[in-house]
Amino acid sequence: MTLPIAHGIAQRADLPITLGLFLFGSVVVLVVSFVALAVLWRRPLFEPYPWRPLSGFLGRVLSSRPVEILCGATGVALLVLVIYAGLKGQQTAAANFAPTFVYVIVWVGMVAASILFGDVFRAFNPWRVIGRAVALVARLATRGELPPPLAYPRRLGYWPAATGLVAFTVLELVNSTPDDPSTVAIATLVYSVLTFIGMALYGVDAWTTRGEAFSVYFNLFSRLSIFETREGVLGLRPPLAGLTRIQPGSGLVLVVAAMIGTVSFDGLSETGLWVDIGGALGDLFGSLGLSSETAFEASNAVGLVAMVALVFALYRLGIAGMKILDERRPAGQLADWFAPSLVPIALAYVGAHYLTLLAFQGQAITYLASDPLGEGADLFGTAEVGISYFMGARLIQWLWVALVVGGHVAALALAHDRALVVYRDEQDKVVPSQLWMLAVMILFTISALLLLLSSNA
């Protein structure tokens, strides 16, 4: 059985974890879950949480206007470079700046940066920078008579962001040539146009916080970090706590389900199970008259949507468990309130699945930056730098399991803390209301380990 290595840009695919490591990881998850039930705290740890401004030179520099302008300009320059290199550069995925930059440095690297340093993407977000600059010019040109943007419709919620995330993963995981540089450039152009339309209608800030897929995605991860900006001032908060301050809104559950479901599909597509199911689906679509490439993409689309739907349904099952004890609150409201507690599980999925892509393939950006079009240039003298495979499979696999177990513990802690707030006047419901959710989280976590066991097995 031979499976394609998922990305044309990746030089190396991961080995599966051993059965022993899978079993041990599962035992740890179960033991930790049961111990957690017994030692849980009685007062919310995270709501409200302390925040204090980062004083001193570093805090002032990072919050300063020149740094803001520098980051914004860098973001815009990189956006232009992705589009230019993708369209004009050599059309070989591994030799062009655009695919590695978008799929590895931004899509995966920004997750790591967000966890470590907070909402870094907001500072570099090229669409936000361009939107604000255009708004400033328009205000000056109309002498302040620019009509105000439309009020962002409540019902729209996080739906545009959820749709954008699924669309991006369709490009990455469904499409049969995701690493084609011109495909990356055209997708970037189309997404830029849609983002500017959203900003023009509803205003730059409203669209960035709720509608723009990458802003919402990286912002959710950044809430695990200890850095938070309030009114332009950089400050510190306890880790994880930032997740409790997400504005609930419709579509938030779908955003989180997409975060977990799409990575699950990426993992599933490397297993023998998907070779059988996807093959059968492809044959079915082929018999309906689709070409083999279209049939392959159609079966991927079915798999991707099915995994997102499965994650969504399992999460709603956990919410149904809360509804048994809680007749007052609508299920949809509970679902929005508890959705942020799944973000650490999403991190575990993304982290375990893309760790080596970032650690190894991410190094390719050093030589691609020197030769972004793949034409033999050497702008920074790094064109001949190679990739160092500095971690062995053993270390990588223990890191994966640590990420998965850590994500599980963080998710349990957040769900319990949220239950303490929601049921502050009904203390007897706090722990029992979370039992189904605990079971669902165990299922997500052990599934993550199962995917690591069976990928490329």
Place this chain on the structure above:
Amino acid sequence: MSRNQRLGLIAAAVVVLVVAFVLIKPGEEEDPAPPKAKTTQPETQTAEAKPGPPPVPVVDMRDGKPAGGAKTFEFRSGDSARIDVRSNQPAEIHLHGYDIEKSVQPGKTTTVRFKADIDGIFNLEDHDSDQELARVRVNPR
């Protein structure tokens, strides 16, 4: 639950995890088999009866494609690995990760040699068509 009961529970959990670790031995490979090519090919089965070194994995290219499909060749980390490539037409081949490039000429056997010091799964490809010729799988020792 009292403080002592909680501490006792945590201690019991640690004991369970240590026992599980000792019983399951998660750090060990379950398959200590010697390196082998998963699929043996007729070309490598020599007529000699005496036991020799394991057969060298061979990729036989026909019109730019691997005869019999792309096979997986397994090695152990640290092995001195060798793969022979033959083709009925000229080709440029590339082993990803190890980043080895070789020319293959019809009628000649090209040997790809490398020390298998990066573990993981790597493609051996035809450099011009990106056709997968074989897959190299290096397992940790």
